[in-house]
Amino acid sequence: MSFIEVKNVARYFGEGARKVVANENMNFTIKEGDFCVIVGPSGAGKTTMLNLLGGMDRPSAGHILIDGVDIAEFDDLKRTTYRRNDIGFIFQNYNLIPNLTAKENVEMAAELSNDSLSATQVLTAVGLAHRLDNFPAQLSGGEQQRVAIARGLVKRPKLLLCDEPTGALDFKTGIRVLDILKQANIDYHMTVVVITHNREIAKMADRIIEISNATVRNIQLQEHPVPVTDLSW
């Protein structure tokens, strides 16, 4: 059984004439340890899918099985617990707590779980040992994103969801970030799902899911993903 199973998931917004179909007839699976990239044009429904996977949203129809558990049935509380324990989320615009230092930001996430990694350790792992006590405002975009990743990883989630992680970064920094993600994927055997509209990034994925017009167009498996450093856009 796949780690992630999305079955006939649909997500609608609004009603009647104003009904927006964000996702419809979504069906795919993701294996544990996959580095999956969901790619598609703007407005395809990628982010929606990610939100559904991350337990931040509830599907209008269908089932989402994560490690055998259908999170589509979850109520708010269960979903929060799910997020708390099993998910790490990385945003396009980092969303760090501005009032906390890099270390504190990571610690904040670490405190939620009993068997978290050490914040310092993780931050060091992402190469920010020298930036532990800086506030986000004092960090560059890439550094902030790395902190966010550290924050995402520190809980040792089952799933790391990344929404356009490189969207706000330049090419070089972007590569760095993707590299960390890939490392995490390898080192921690973490399932990573990356949303992007950048086809180039999709090249590094184990699995590529193409979404457009609210539905899956194509699923592609790559035996030999391109190494991160070989990407360029």
Place this chain on the structure above:
Amino acid sequence: MLVKRTLWKDTFREIRHSISRFLAILFIILIGVAFYVGIRSAGPDMLATANKYYREQNLMDGQVISTIGLEADDLEAIEDILDENGGGKLTPQITQDVIFEETKQTVRLYSLADVSSDHSINRYHISAGRLPQAPHEIALDDAHHFAAQFELGDTITIADDFVKATHEKISDDKEFASADMTQGLLLTQHTFQVVGFVRSPLFIEEPTRGNSLVGGGKLNAFAVILPEAFDTKRYTDVYFTLDQLMHEAAYSTSYKDRRDDFIELLEQKLERRAADKQDEISGTLEEEIQKGEEALQEARTELDDARQKLIQAEAELKDARDQLNAGQIELNNKRQAGRQQLDDAWDEWQRGADRLEDGRIKLQEGKDEWNAAAQFLEQKSDELTQLEAGLKAIAEGEEALAAAQEELAQNEKSLNEKEAKRPQLTAFLKQMEQLGVDQLHGFTRSEILQQLKQLDQARQQLEDAKQQLNQQQAELAAKRQALNGYTPEQLEALRTQLQANEKNLAQKQKELEAKANEFAEQEQKISIAKQTLIEQSALFDDQIAAAEANLAAQEEKWAAGKATLDEQKATFERQSIAAENEIAENEAKLNDAKALLKDLPTVRYIINDRDDNPGYTEYEDNAARINAIAGVLPIFFFFIAILISLTTMTRMVDEEREYIGIMKAMGYRRQEIALKFIVYAFLATTLGAAMGLFIGYPLFPQLIYNSYRSLYNLPDIQLDTYPLFTATALFASYLATVFATLLAVLHSLRLSAAQLLRPKAPKEGQRILLEKITPLWERLSFNYKITFRNLFRYKTRMLMTIFGVAGSCGLILTGFGLSDSVIDIPNLQFDELSHYQAIAALKEADEADRATLEHFLQSEEAIQDTLSITTMTAKTEKKGMNTQQVTLYAVQEPERLPAFIQLQDSKTKKPLPLTDGTIYITTKLAELLGIKAGDTLTIESTDRGSFEFEISGIAENYLGHFLYMTAETYTEITNQPAEPNLKLIQYDTKQLSATEFGEKLLKQPAIMGISNLNDVKRSFTDTIDSLNIITHVLVISAALLAFTVLYNLTNINVAERIRELSTIKVLGFYDREVTAYIYRENIFLTLMGIVAGYGFGYLLHGFLIRTTEVDMMRFSRHISWQSYAMSALLTFTFATLVMFIVHRKLKHINMVDALKGGD
């Protein structure tokens, strides 16, 4: 503006989308405005209500009472004074306090003035029934507790003492009844029938009716009857209204000023009048006394005179007696002498008379002789005469005869002529006979017969005449013969001889005559002499008789006189006794009148005005208190409201940053972009303000007024809007929202479109001061580190929240504190500090009365103890402070004072001992004057001058201003003896009720009036209770405010940090953890706010206390710990309440939407 339809669309849509923000602003402006205009207009509304009521019922501007009553001339005088000052109206009245038999209540009876006039003063408002129309009818006060005892148609009986028929006291001279008219009037009716219930504008306060000198000292109610029911011709008082005050609002400064000016004038004039009247009355009495004395003197003098006269009369009578006796003797003497004289005279006369007789005889002889001679001569003369006569006669006769014979011849002739007719006549007759007629040729038978007869007759006559003549002739012849042939010459010679003899005789006769005359003279003389003598004798007899008669008469008179005198004496004796009695009586009356003069009541005109009506000034005070509060509180409210709306609008502008950027990028001008926000703010404010005005103006005044409703019997509140308040409120509101919005928008608009489109750089995080305290910082849990960091990150909002919370908490604390400050006072003042039940004022010293009083006080069981005090009222002035009335207590026995009045230091509560030289002043007065121990206080008494006192300490006191010292000290400083004129009395209220006590004590002549401390306490408590409503209003409004502030600010807080909150939600924070994230901050802010609020509340409370305190009162400055606790508790509760609501909101944050951005 038809500017850009879409702009408007967007604006209104924005309102719909952020309706809670819109409503928040609306609501907060609503509260601010409502509270502001509501509370501010409460005071003026209250005064307007009263003013309207006073105007409708034509409440008097003043009242003049006279100690001796008012008559027409008094009323005229007052009317004149009114006219001189712009005109006015009068209503004279008779007032008398009586006791109702059934309920033993003291009721003031008013006579009903002319109801028909539109200008009747103090018009009654009829609650039920009607006003009395007959002397036995009565209308009662509609005071709740009083009126509940009676129904229409009930019969009221007046206590005997007040009814003429049953009154035992024999009233003195009605002109000057007892010193105080209000004690002396009687009623003509014993019972009355209740026909109606009324309210009077004189008594606006429901329970109090003032004091009375009748009964227990407290007046329970009033009632209205007709003037005929009073047994008096005088009025006791007169009410007046002044035209110039008609348009002045009651309680306004201009009213007071004008009224005071007039009353001063009136006082002056009436003082003069009083003095005049006093002189008049005492003058009249003095005059009467003087007249009485004069009359008495006269009477006495009269009596003496009368007595004197009698004595004199007696003396005179005695003299008369003596005189009479003398007279009698004189008479006798005279009689004798006179008699003698007369006898002598008679003898002499007799001799004369005899002589006369002789003469007479001689004369007679002579006369006889002569007579004989005369006779002879006469005879001869006669003879001669006869002869002469006869001769003459014959001659004459012959003459006559001749004549007659001639005549006869003529007659015969004529007759013969006539005879000629006879045959004719006879012929006629025959004819007639033949013809058988009676008439012929113009003759009748009878005529003819007659003529024939006549002829016959004439013939006859003729014949007779002839015969006669013949006779005469014969006679004459005879006579001639008789004469003897004497010839006339012979006769003549004879005559001559005769004549010579006659001459001789005549001569002799003359001689005789002469003699006779002589004799006659003599005779006459004698006769006269005799006559004289007779007359004299008679005269003498008469005289004597007269003298005797006179004497007799005099005797009679004397006897009569004596009899009269005896009578008079007897009468005099009787009358003098009566007179003496009368004199004694009159003397006694005179003494009474003199005594009356001494006891004459002082003529005084007492002028009262509206301020003397129970409850009148208190009402104003209450309104003033509210005004004071209204001047302060709503401002705070408003201020906070403004702050919140400012924050909200600024937040809005922040949130719409992108919008502004887009609009700017599109090319919209600044004013077009600003329009949305301006309109938003304007609409919210206008709606909020409009509703606030709509709610505030009626609601708060009603609320506040209704709390006073039970105390006052005024009509429904007169609600009004006040343009000033409305304008201020609107101005402030618009300033807060629209203006603030404008500023914020313009501030944003300064940035370029590009800048605006970019998200606002989130506030930088930074280390806070607290972190430096490493040991502390390290111990803090992560959550608290974040909390603290967050707190100090948004400094403005932090301060604003603290400020808002502090304001609200402070207001709540003030509310509770107000309650604290006043609630204890009655107990403190009347239970802790004062230990007596009543104060009795004493009349000026009358030894006997005082002794009676002392005896009463000693003997009355229920009375436990009394203390004598010399009291004096004075005033003290200082610039910038109202003139304060100070009561001085000089204590004779200072060691006994603590049992009655506890003098303790107002700060330390340590007892202050009263000894000679120590002078204590009460707390409030010290405060007002800024006096402390060692300073000098100057007081001024109206009739005794001003004095200085060195203050030794300040005594705790809450009502009134007092100065305490010993009698010694008093005398030392004022140079006046310390005459006790006040008594503090402790009595057992269980044994003796206040009314009973009052009744008994008032009977004492030495007592002028009493005051029951419990009553004072109760009225004081009433005032205080009225403050409760303010407390409630305050607390509730502050609570609302607290809630709104916290909610609003928290909302803003959340909105601004939505991203952050969404992130942690994504991270997997449970809902409660998310809420707690915010809540921790809020708790700290609330805590700090409460602490600040304590400080603020303490100050505000202090301020309010000082403002709502009347000069005479002092409220405690103390706020209880419970109040502090309650304020904190309430604030926390609201904070928690807010969090509950926010929690729900946070729960529903759409993380997805919130985290979107930059996509």
